[in-house]
């Protein structure tokens with residue numbers, strides 16, 4: 373945790389502790405709302421874009437998943453894949469994207485259509501493996517299906533988020549809804565295995581100033597949306613579970629003791645094989661440090677799609 377710079381670092385904590393800390397840190401939604409959403413948030417220090425963070429010191433940007441729940445999710449996913457079959461290898465899926473610009477009553481928090489188009493371009497580039505020769509092409513492409521804008525300070529501050537999402541969400545399980553808001557996080561995501569029981573809130577909430585050209589230093593290349601979309605496709609943080617062999621359920625992402633801040637080349641926080649995957653979109657590194665999803669992450673996104681979103 374740093375007080376003066378944006379950080380994404382955190383330690384794993386129980387949902388209740390996360391929510392309580394979120395309140396202490398002045399986040400917009402009450403603890404009960406976040407728990408009710410079955411999400412935990414990235415907890416940031418301070419407030420506003422300067423202090424926004426992908427991760428804070430005691431939370432994650434999705435609902436907390438215990439090791440036991442994680443194992444149950446894996447079993448459920450495998451059962452569904454056994455029933456439905458996996459996606460055809462090499463298949464390309466185009467995901468419709470609905471962008472909801474939640475401005476305040478004075479119109480603050482707007483983004484330009486150019487920024488939105490640039491954000492779609494970043495999603496396409498990052499999910500296609502376009503930032504590194506080591507990066508996998510996930511097979512997912514994105515097309516802008518709609519943009520709407522609201523002037524509502526409550527919604528802009530991400531208050532009553534379950535309500536505003538249910539009122540504005542578009543499309544089915546395959547549609548990526550992105551709500552652009554102003555909160556003490558860089559982003560918060562829902563998981564695909566939660567869609568069925570709560571479809572109205574499915575999607576990602578992203579800080580409007582994290583879009584390409586936004587004002588959040590080190591986090592304004594649009595890769596917060598890539599990270600949150602990774603969760604939406606069913607990827608965990610590369611530091612999920614910490615320095616354990618189970619880790620993030622992905623074999624080719626070396627286990628990490630905890631999240632990365634910045635871009636510390638050569639970092640190795642876990643004695644298990646491999647250096648920390650600091651360039652992975654599912655770590656907490658700077659946008660400029662992010663360059664890849666791995667082949668096994670690509671496979672996992674495809675399996676999750678077949679199980680929950682196809």
Ligand SMILES: [Ca+2]
Nearest residue numbers: 619620622625
């Ligand atoms: Ca791993």
Ligand SMILES: [Ca+2]
Nearest residue numbers: 642644645646
């Ligand atoms: Ca290691």
Ligand SMILES: [Zn+2]
Nearest residue numbers: 433599603609
């Ligand atoms: Zn995350």
